[in-house]
Amino acid sequence: MRMISPIIFTVSLLLSSACHAAVQEFCVADLTAPESPVGYSCKKPETLTVNDFVYSGLGVAGNTSNPLKAAVTLATVPEFPALNGLGISLARVDVAAGGGGAIHTHPRATEIVHVVSGEITAGFISGANKVYYKTLNKGDIIVIPQGLLHFQLNSGRIPAKLYVSFSSASPGLQILDNALFANNLPTELVAATTFLDIAQIKKLKGAFGGIG
Structure with missing residues (x-):
């Protein structure tokens, strides 16, 4: 069997990547227009400023005075239109001592959880019904594969703060x-x-x- 030339292999990879590249560099969502299955239509580039690419909503702690003792502050397309079409989004999660999110799933996204402060126990259930969970501390991260049931609970004595990122601008x-x-x-x-x-x-x- 003949070996593929390294040059041909490299060029093939580059062409493959180019075929999947976006036609536009960005598409800041026009939230006044209807949403389609592929996202929102784009604002006209000439109307944009740097402020369209900046979002400050994650700097304020959420209100954890609720039965779950937890609050989620989203940075998805409705909150941060610049994410439209980019395949990413974020959220801030504040969890009071003894609180936590109910078991849930994000059908359209893989999730990475980063513990900024406090201590949480987080995990997920695989399709084979095997449970993967661990107590995490400041600086730790855990990845939750797309579509799997998962949870995060505050297992410490002080409030916990998490930042989570998603592989979709609309994780569901x-x-x-x-x-x-x-x-x-x-x-x-x-x-x-x-x-x-x-x-x-x-x-x-x-x-x-x-x-x-």
């Missing part, structure tokens, strides 16, 4: 408890598919605002 969010108990899926179907007690399901539907 589905919270497991809401999916089961915050809609009109009939209680009998929830019981048949989860093996939960009907009385418990009705109690949870009442807590999450579901009906049926």
Whole structure:
């Protein structure tokens, strides 16, 4: 079998990369226009300033006075239109002692969690139902593969601050408890598919605002 020339191989890689490159360098979203499956239409470049590429919303702590004792401050396209079409987004997560997010998934993005302060226990459940979790401290990061159920809990005694990044400008969010108990899926179907007690399901539907 003949070996491929290193030059030909390198050129092939460059051509492949070029074929997948964006036609435009950026596309700051025009939020006044309708959103399409591929994102928002672009603002006219001549109307843009440096301020369109700067977002300061992550500098303020979120309000953790809620049942989860946690707050998420997003930097996705609706908050930061410059991310439109770039395939990335961020969020700040503040978690009070004893608080944490419910088990959830981001169907369109892989997530990296960076612990800025405090201590958290974070992890995910693989498609083979194996659980990967660990207690993380300041400076640690954990990667959550796309679409997998995962969680972050404050396992320390002081508030925790996290920054998370996503491999999508619109990562999506589905919270497991809401999916089961915050809609009109009939209680009998929830019981048949989860093996939960009907009385418990009705109690949870009442807590999450579901009906049926």
